[in-house]
Amino acid sequence: MKTRSITIYVNGEAYSLNVAVNRTLLQVLREDLGMPDTKYGCGTGECGACTVLIDGKKSILACLSLAATMDGAKITTVAGLEQEGKLHPVQEAFVNEGAIQCGYCTPGMVMKSVSILAKNPHPTEEEIRRELEGNICRCTGYVKIVQAIQKAGDAMASTC
Amino acid sequence: MSEFSIVGQRIPKIDAKEKVLGQTMYAADLNFPGMYYGKIVRCLKYAHAKVTKLDLSEAAKVPGVVKVFGPKDVTQKTYNAGVMDLMVSEPAGQMAGDIEDQTIFTDHVKHQGDAICGILAKTEEAAERGAEKVIVEYEPLPVYLTAKESMKSDAVQFTPLKPGNKAFELPAEMFPNNIYGWGDAEAEMKNADLVVEDTFYVPKQKQCQMEPHAYVALYDRQGRLNCWTSTQMPKCVHPKLAKLFDLPMSRVKINQSPVGGGFGCKLGMINEPQACAMAMAVPGHHVKTQQLREEDWIASESRHPGLYWMKIGLKKDGTPVAIQARFEAYTGGYYTQASGVPFTTGAWLSGMYKFGACNYKGEAYFTNQVPCGAYRGYGNPQTNFPLEQLIDRACNQLSIDPVEWRMKWHKNVGDDGWCIGFKYPSCALDECLTRGAEAIGWKEKRAKYAGQKGKKRRGVGVSLMNHCSGAMPMLLEHTTVTVKVNEDATAEVICNCSDLGTGAHTALKQIAAETLGFPMDDVHMLVGNSDAAGFDIGAHASRTLYVGGLAVKAACEKVTKQFFERAATALESNVEDLEMKDKKIFVKGSPAKAIDVKTITSLGVYNFVNPATGKTVGTPGQIQGYESFFPPHNSPPFSAVFVEVEVDTETGEVKILEFVNAYDIGRAINPSNVEGQLEGGAQHGLGNVLTEETYYDKNGLCLNSSFTDYKMLGPSDLPPMKIILVEQPDPIGPYGAKSCGEEGIINPIGATANAIYNALGIQFLEAPITPEKILKALKEKGLSY
Numbered sequence: 001m002k003t004r005s006i007t008i009y010v011n012g013e014a015y016s017l018n019v020a021v022n023r024t025l026l027q028v029l030r031e032d033l034g035m036p037d038t039k040y041g042c043g044t045g046e047c048g049a050c051t052v053l054i055d056g057k058k059s060i061l062a063c064l065s066l067a068a069t070m071d072g073a074k075i076t077t078v079a080g081l082e083q084e085g086k087l088h089p090v091q092e093a094f095v096n097e098g099a100i101q102c103g104y105c106t107p108g109m110v111m112k113s114v115s116i117l118a119k120n121p122h123p124t125e126e127e128i129r130r131e132l133e134g135n136i137c138r139c140t141g142y143v144k145i146v147q148a149i150q151k152a153g154d155a156m157a158s159t160c
Numbered sequence: 161m162s163e164f165s166i167v168g169q170r171i172p173k174i175d176a177k178e179k180v181l182g183q184t185m186y187a188a189d190l191n192f193p194g195m196y197y198g199k200i201v202r203c204l205k206y207a208h209a210k211v212t213k214l215d216l217s218e219a220a221k222v223p224g225v226v227k228v229f230g231p232k233d234v235t236q237k238t239y240n241a242g243v244m245d246l247m248v249s250e251p252a253g254q255m256a257g258d259i260e261d262q263t264i265f266t267d268h269v270k271h272q273g274d275a276i277c278g279i280l281a282k283t284e285e286a287a288e289r290g291a292e293k294v295i296v297e298y299e300p301l302p303v304y305l306t307a308k309e310s311m312k313s314d315a316v317q318f319t320p321l322k323p324g325n326k327a328f329e330l331p332a333e334m335f336p337n338n339i340y341g342w343g344d345a346e347a348e349m350k351n352a353d354l355v356v357e358d359t360f361y362v363p364k365q366k367q368c369q370m371e372p373h374a375y376v377a378l379y380d381r382q383g384r385l386n387c388w389t390s391t392q393m394p395k396c397v398h399p400k401l402a403k404l405f406d407l408p409m410s411r412v413k414i415n416q417s418p419v420g421g422g423f424g425c426k427l428g429m430i431n432e433p434q435a436c437a438m439a440m441a442v443p444g445h446h447v448k449t450q451q452l453r454e455e456d457w458i459a460s461e462s463r464h465p466g467l468y469w470m471k472i473g474l475k476k477d478g479t480p481v482a483i484q485a486r487f488e489a490y491t492g493g494y495y496t497q498a499s500g501v502p503f504t505t506g507a508w509l510s511g512m513y514k515f516g517a518c519n520y521k522g523e524a525y526f527t528n529q530v531p532c533g534a535y536r537g538y539g540n541p542q543t544n545f546p547l548e549q550l551i552d553r554a555c556n557q558l559s560i561d562p563v564e565w566r567m568k569w570h571k572n573v574g575d576d577g578w579c580i581g582f583k584y585p586s587c588a589l590d591e592c593l594t595r596g597a598e599a600i601g602w603k604e605k606r607a608k609y610a611g612q613k614g615k616k617r618r619g620v621g622v623s624l625m626n627h628c629s630g631a632m633p634m635l636l637e638h639t640t641v642t643v644k645v646n647e648d649a650t651a652e653v654i655c656n657c658s659d660l661g662t663g664a665h666t667a668l669k670q671i672a673a674e675t676l677g678f679p680m681d682d683v684h685m686l687v688g689n690s691d692a693a694g695f696d697i698g699a700h701a702s703r704t705l706y707v708g709g710l711a712v713k714a715a716c717e718k719v720t721k722q723f724f725e726r727a728a729t730a731l732e733s734n735v736e737d738l739e740m741k742d743k744k745i746f747v748k749g750s751p752a753k754a755i756d757v758k759t760i761t762s763l764g765v766y767n768f769v770n771p772a773t774g775k776t777v778g779t780p781g782q783i784q785g786y787e788s789f790f791p792p793h794n795s796p797p798f799s800a801v802f803v804e805v806e807v808d809t810e811t812g813e814v815k816i817l818e819f820v821n822a823y824d825i826g827r828a829i830n831p832s833n834v835e836g837q838l839e840g841g842a843q844h845g846l847g848n849v850l851t852e853e854t855y856y857d858k859n860g861l862c863l864n865s866s867f868t869d870y871k872m873l874g875p876s877d878l879p880p881m882k883i884i885l886v887e888q889p890d891p892i893g894p895y896g897a898k899s900c901g902e903e904g905i906i907n908p909i910g911a912t913a914n915a916i917y918n919a920l921g922i923q924f925l926e927a928p929i930t931p932e933k934i935l936k937a938l939k940e941k942g943l944s945y
Contacts, residue, residue, distance in 0.1 A: 030189075036182075036185065037181075039186075040188060041370055042372075042453035042454075042866070079182045079183070082181060087181075091180040095172050095177055095180055096172055097832075098170070098173070098832035098833065100173065100176045100179050100180060100661075101662065101836055102369070102370065102371065102420045102422075102661025103175065103178075103179030103184050103420065103661065104186065104370035104371040104420030104661075105370045106179050106182075107182045126876075128875075129876045132874075132875040133874050133876055136872065137370070138368050138369055138370050138423070139370075139661050139836070140840050141842050141878060141881065143836075143839040143880075143881055144836060146875065
């Protein structure tokens with residue numbers, strides 16, 4: 001198996017690795033870098049549990065991303081949202097609105113929510129629901145997740 | 161103004177922050193030095209076959225492979241992955257015909273996905289490569305996908321223990337004529353003015369929890385078998401694994417890892433036997449086994465599908481005269497919970513309406529599909545689909561409003577519940593029906609849609625349900641709790657109650673804090689540790705909040721009793737003259753005569769002897785409260801669900817416009833959690849009736865083992881949901897609370913089917929009611945809009 005040397009930035013830190021060309025970003029994060037906060041839900045891009053951000057705003061699926069093609073990429077995982085002990089407004093809203101039950105979809109769901117608000121700070125409920133189609137939650141029925149995103153959007157809008 | 165300070169509050173879940181930071185360590189996230197990877201190799205080619213050749217020699221040679229395991233390389237003991245063996249007495253289990261027919265690896269494949277061998281390797285990749293080198297040959301056997309097929313006299317027998325492949329029927333020794341219910345429904349039916357009947361089909365629905373199955377096992381160098389599992393029932397898995405591997409329970413440790421969704425599919429054991437068998441062979445090495453998502457549909461338990469015949473008879477004025485029903489479940493390749501669901505399906509049926517006679521029969525037959533087990537609702541979703549539709553059909557023919565009929569004929573306080581002989585202690589259905597009907601605009605919409613025209617048709621439907629808060633007396637109900645008080649008057653609540661994401665641990669902590677008179681921060685929940693805590697059945701039958709809550713409350717009351725007794729001594733007063741507020745106990749009316757609870761607890765631990773006088777100060781003894789709790793009831797909750805749909809008669813698509821669940825919760829310990837359970841349950845229920853089913857080709861191979869093809873309702877498909885929590889406190893439940901874990905899934909099914917009936921004038925006998933079925937029905941009936 002061919003390998004390639006890459007340097008990726010995860011949550012602000014640089015990591016230089018020599019990866020097999022068939023290795024996914026999900027495998028690199030969870031196994032090579034020991035960061036289990038990004039989850040395996042299906043491995044085939046159908047559930048969104050592995051959602052991470054590129055450049056702080058674009059959401060991608062780590063299970064479908066080949067690490068060898070990501071040299072120089074700036075990646076944020078859910079563990080990288082906290083700033084000096086303070087939860088990101090999306091995280092804060094998820095906690096307060098009851099948008100977390102089993103928590104397994106939460107890392108991907110939170111990252112997707114951050115990217116939704118980064119693209120559009122004032123989404124309608126319909127827009128939120130459409131954007132969330134790629135992230136499956138089997139616990140909440142999405143009700144409180146949508147409410148949390150709306151609350152986070154309001155909170156973020158009022159502080160800028 | 162609430163009478164409670166913590167119970168009833170929307171407190172954020174105690175594990176929410178950890179989860180939102182991504183710090184929760186699910187089983188798949190665990191890594192240990194020297195850990196190996198176990199790959200469970202499954203038969204993917206056939207749904208029914210004998211393994212005629214299994215050669216693991218090439219697999220063993222793959223670099224990195226440590227050991228290979230065929231069926232004979234591990235214990236040959238049979239087991240049942242379910243826990244009925246622990247929940248009913250041995251005589252009852254024998255009467256039910258419960259069997260243990262599963263082995264760790266098999267040479268008689270009974271469903272696609274059956275495990276045939278295991279490969280243990282140093283890396284996941286080596287284990288996969290080893291699995292690819294397994295040489296296996298099969299002798300295919302005939303495939304049976306329905307009871308009709310497997311019950312044929314010439315069918316291959318799944319097990320010699322069950323002739324005719326009939327896994328279960330209600331035992332005559334417990335239920336005369338194999339019937340559950342009362343009266344002679346067949347005879348009474350003759351007194352009905354109107355009889356409606358049909359045979360319905362209910363689907364093989366899959367839980368699709370977001371956390372795939374993953375387990376870690378270690379046979380440590382102290383000779384203890386340790387297993388990290390997200391089972392819903394750690395203290396049932398504990399004795400089962402001990403028995404399977406011939407170990408005393410003191411040498412088996414279950415660490416319940418955070419449960420990333422269960423909904424019943426993690427009730428009992430899934431892959432713990434395989435993980436532990438492999439670990440036992442490599443003492444000192446952790447072994448992790450992870451299941452692929454696509455294996456979930458073929459290698460872990462599903463809902464019981466099957467044919468459900470039902471016949472109801474009513475008088476002209478709507479009086480329910482008689483109901484007869486028979487559920488024929490396709491139970492899958494192994495027995496697992498074949499006796500559970502076919503019984504409860506009838507139990508919920510019997511618990512709903514005041515029929516003059518009710519006769520239910522339940523049976524299960526083996527089929528070549530993944531075995532059925534527990535799935536949220538446990539027979540109640542199956543019952544809701546036919547029962548509520550037949551009632552609406554009868555109401556339609558008798559020109560009786562469906563809400564009014566239900567209001568008049570639902571069972572009530574003092575009536576027999578789902579377990580005949582156990583009367584309902586509370587029932588808020590009248591208020592649920594009234595408030596729910598108002599919230600959806602029942603009268604206005606039924607009137608408005610009666611004369612509607614156009615290609616898009618709207619309808620509103622209603623459905624009721626009854627369920628349980630724990631399963632006594634049919635099943636064991638038992639929870640033990642220890643409340644350990646630290647010297648600084650903070651406490652640990654130690655128990656093995658499970659939280660599957662439900663918020664149960666948060667609610668139990670709220671109950672503990674309220675009962676102790678402590679703030680939430682002064683209480684810690686120590687859970688999921690089979691060494692530290694005693695027995696608890698686990699999460700099923702919507703029992704954790706009710707039974708666990710009563711147990712926690714009782715243990716905490718034992719603690720506060722000790723606080724008061726010691727305070728009475730210290731204050732030279734009587735217990736009945738004292739009260740406690742803000743962790744201070746004082747004489748009623750004389751607040752200056754007081755003692756801090758912290759003083760009491762500190763003196764209990766640090767009970768110094770004055771060497772000069774030989775005297776001590778305060779009552780000695782660290783305070784603990786222990787409760788081994790058996791609940792006196794199962795306080796069933798009720799609810800009324802209303803759904804409004806719009807059916808596009810050109811595409812067959814059903815859009816859900818509005819959803820209301822008016823729920824008889826008794827008391828919402830944490831209203832946010834209750835709403836979350838009902839909202840989440842609705843997504844499952846609406847999926848059951850509209851989109852979800854596991855499909856097979858004629859060879860029994862699964863056609864839709866992926867999220868793309870197993871269609872669950874997503875955020876754009878779901879309506880805004882109105883949850884109305886009707887709080888009429890139950891006389892028994894903790895602070896009046898009843899359960900809500902399973903119930904949200906149940907009556908969205910009947911309500912949606914009835915809404916479609918109201919919209920189109922057609923009833924559908926098969927769930928899920930897909931656009932294809934709607935278009936087909938419209939075409940067959942020559943209807944155009």
